[in-house]
Amino acid sequence: MRVKKFESKVLTIYMPEQSELISRPIVSENIPAGFPSPAEDFKEVRISLDKELVKNEAATFYARARGNSMVDAHIEDGDLLVIDRSIEARNDKIAICMIDGEFTVKRLKVESDCIYLLAENKNYKPIKVTEENELIVWGIVTYVIKKV
Amino acid sequence: MYGILDCNSFYASCERVFKPHLIGKPIVVLSNNDGCVIARSDEAKSFVPMGAEAFNYEKVFRDHKIHVFSSNYSLYGDLSSRVMSILATFTPEIEIYSIDEAFFKLENVASSDIEAYILDIKRTIEKWVGIPVSIGVAPTKSLSKVANKIAKRYSSRTKGVYAILTEKQRINALKWTKVENVWGIGRRISNKLKIQQIYTAHEFTLLSDEYVRKNFSIVGLRLKQDLLGKPIIGFEQVKDKQNIATTRTFERALKLYEPINERIATFANACAEKLRKQESECTCLYVFLKTSKYSKTLRNVGLVVHLPYATNSSFTICKYAIKGLNQLYIKGYNYKKAGVIVMNLKPVSKHQFSIFEDENPKHQVLMKILDAFNLKYGKPKIKIANQDLNKTWKMKQEHLSPRYTTVLNEIIEVKCE
Numbered sequence: 001m002r003v004k005k006f007e008s009k010v011l012t013i014y015m016p017e018q019s020e021l022i023s024r025p026i027v028s029e030n031i032p033a034g035f036p037s038p039a040e041d042f043k044e045v046r047i048s049l050d051k052e053l054v055k056n057e058a059a060t061f062y063a064r065a066r067g068n069s070m071v072d073a074h075i076e077d078g079d080l081l082v083i084d085r086s087i088e089a090r091n092d093k094i095a096i097c098m099i100d101g102e103f104t105v106k107r108l109k110v111e112s113d114c115i116y117l118l119a120e121n122k123n124y125k126p127i128k129v130t131e132e133n134e135l136i137v138w139g140i141v142t143y144v145i146k147k148v
Numbered sequence: 149m150y151g152i153l154d155c156n157s158f159y160a161s162c163e164r165v166f167k168p169h170l171i172g173k174p175i176v177v178l179s180n181n182d183g184c185v186i187a188r189s190d191e192a193k194s195f196v197p198m199g200a201e202a203f204n205y206e207k208v209f210r211d212h213k214i215h216v217f218s219s220n221y222s223l224y225g226d227l228s229s230r231v232m233s234i235l236a237t238f239t240p241e242i243e244i245y246s247i248d249e250a251f252f253k254l255e256n257v258a259s260s261d262i263e264a265y266i267l268d269i270k271r272t273i274e275k276w277v278g279i280p281v282s283i284g285v286a287p288t289k290s291l292s293k294v295a296n297k298i299a300k301r302y303s304s305r306t307k308g309v310y311a312i313l314t315e316k317q318r319i320n321a322l323k324w325t326k327v328e329n330v331w332g333i334g335r336r337i338s339n340k341l342k343i344q345q346i347y348t349a350h351e352f353t354l355l356s357d358e359y360v361r362k363n364f365s366i367v368g369l370r371l372k373q374d375l376l377g378k379p380i381i382g383f384e385q386v387k388d389k390q391n392i393a394t395t396r397t398f399e400r401a402l403k404l405y406e407p408i409n410e411r412i413a414t415f416a417n418a419c420a421e422k423l424r425k426q427e428s429e430c431t432c433l434y435v436f437l438k439t440s441k442y443s444k445t446l447r448n449v450g451l452v453v454h455l456p457y458a459t460n461s462s463f464t465i466c467k468y469a470i471k472g473l474n475q476l477y478i479k480g481y482n483y484k485k486a487g488v489i490v491m492n493l494k495p496v497s498k499h500q501f502s503i504f505e506d507e508n509p510k511h512q513v514l515m516k517i518l519d520a521f522n523l524k525y526g527k528p529k530i531k532i533a534n535q536d537l538n539k540t541w542k543m544k545q546e547h548l549s550p551r552y553t554t555v556l557n558e559i560i561e562v563k564c565e
Contacts, residue, residue: 056276057230057233058230058231058233058234058276058277059230059275059276059277061552061553061559061560062553062556062559062560063559063560063561063562064559064560064561064562065561065562065564066561066562066563066564066565067563067564067565068564068565069563069564069565070564071564075564077564080559081562085275085276085277085278086272086275086276096562098168098169101167101169102563103560103561103562103563104562104563104564104565105562105563105564119564124565136168138168138278
C-alpha cells in the first residue's frame with residue numbers, strides 16, 4: 001500500500017492509496033493466450049525422501065552408527081539410521097537399546113524367559129539380557145542411509 | 149469435556165529422552181547464560197530452590213550428584229511440538245497454553261471410556277516421544293486443572309491421568325484444592341479470601357454470586373461458575389502477544405558504550421523480527437540498563453521511547469532504541485543486564501496512518517527480503533550495522549546438551565561394538 005498526499009494551505013493529509021490492490025489470478029494455468037501446457041494435468045508432487053522414510057514424524061529420530069558389529073545387517077560405521085519410536089519392539093527387529101548408559105544398536109531375539117541382543121557380525125557374541133539387567137528399547141531402526 | 153495435558157518436569161524430561169540413564173536422577177536446568185535454576189526434576193527439588201543462582205549452588209550440585217544442564221531451547225521446542233502434534237490427533241481442538249501444557253476438548257467419548265482414552269494419549273506420547281505427561285479431564289477448563297493436579301499428586305494410584313466425571317468427584321476435588329492453588333486465583337485474591345475464612349476451592353464456590361462479583365469482579369464470578377461445572381471459560385482465540393521483550397544478562401559486566409550499543413541494537417532487531425513474525429507493529433518501546441545487584445555502584449534505569457508512527461522495521465526500532473540508550477548510558481558503571489521491550493502492539497492490518505509522518509514504505513519491502521534471507525540460511529546473515537559481526541556475544545552455556553533433533557551433526561551416536 002502506498003501513501004497519497006493531499007495538500008492544502010493549512011493541512012497536509014496522507015491517505016492510503018487503494019489502487020494498488022489489484023486482484024491476482026488464482027488459477028495458474030489460466031494463460032490468456034497460447035497453448036496450455038500438456039503436462040498441466042499430469043503435474044505431481046516431486047518425490048520426497050522425507051515422506052518415504054518418515055512414516056510417523058512425531059516419533060522419528062535419527063542416529064549415527066559407530067562401529068562394525070552390525071555390518072551383516074548393512075549398518076556400517078558412519079551410517080545414518082532412521083529410528084521410529086512408535087513401532088513395537090518385537091523379535092527380529094533391529095533396535096536402538098540403552099545398556100549401561102550407552103546407546104547401542106542390535107537385533108532383538110525374544111525368548112520366553114529372556115531377550116538376546118544379537119550383533120550382525122560373527123566376531124561379536126550375543127548379549128543375554130535377563131530380568132536382572134536393565135534394558136531400555138529406545139526405538140526401532142527402519143532405514144539405513146549411507147553415502148556410497 | 150475439557151482436558152489439560154501437562155508434561156512432567158518438562159525440561160528435565162527432554163534431557164532424559166536422550167540420556168535415559170538419568171531417569172530417577174536429580175536434574176536442574178539453568179537459564180540463559182547459566183545464570184539461575186529455571187527447572188528441576190522432582191529428585192532435585194528438595195536440594196535446590198527454584199531461581200537459585202547457579203554459582204552459589206555449585207557445591208550442592210556436586211554433593212548431591214545433581215546433573216546440570218544449560219537450557220537447550222532448540223531441543224525443548226522440538227519435543228514440545230511433537231507432544232502437541234500427537235495430542236492433536238486425539239482431539240478435535242487444542243489450545244497450546246505454554247511450552248509444556250495444552251488444553252484440549254473431548255467430544256464423542258463416552259464417560260465410561262474417558263479414563264482409558266486419556267491413558268492411551270499419555271502412553272502414546274510417552275512411547276513415541278519419551279516425555280512423561282499428566283492429564284486431567286473435567287466438564288470445564290478450571291476443573292480440568294484441578295483434575296490434573298490430582299493426577300500428578302497421586303500418580304501411583306491415578307497412573308498420571310484423572311477425570312472428574314461425577315458431582316461427588318467434583319466436590320471432593322474442590323474440597324481437596326486449596327484456594328490459592330485454583331487456576332486464575334493469584335496470591336492477592338487468595339489472601340483476601342483467607343481473611344474471609346475461605347480456604348478451599350469448594351468454599352469459594354459456596355459464596356453468593358453477588359458477593360463474588362462485588363469483591364472479585366466478573367472474572368471471579370466466571371471462575372466460580374466454571375468451578376461449579378458450567379463451562380464458562382472457553383478456548384482462547386489465538387492471541388498475539390501484547391509485549392515482546394528481548395533481554396539478556398551479559399556474560400561479563402560491560403563498561404564501555406560501544407558494546408552496549410551493539411547489544412541494544414541486537415535486542416531491538418530481535419524484537420522487530422518477532423513483531424514481523426506475528427504481523428504486528430509497535431508504537432513505543434522500553435529500553436533498560438542495569439548493573440549487577442552485587443555491584444558496588446548501582447544504576448538501574450529505563451525509559452519509554454514513543455515512536456512517531458507504528459512500525460516493525462528493524463531500522464526504525466533500532467534507531468529509537470539507541471536514542472533511548474543514549475539518554476540512559478552514563479560512563480563508569482559495570483552494566484550487567486539490558487533489554488528492549490516493544491509495547492502497544494497492533495496488527496499491521498489495522499495500521500493507523502499518521503497525519504504527519506509514517507514509516508518509509510521501502511522498509512517494509514526490505515524487511516521482507518531480510519527475513520526471507522535470514523530464514524533461508526538459518527542464522528542471521530544480514531544484520532544492521534550496529535550489530536556485531538563477530539560472535540563475541542555467545543551465551544554462556546557450559547552444560548549444553550546436543551540439539552539431538554534439529555541439527556544433523558548433533559544427533560545421538562549408537563555403538564555397534
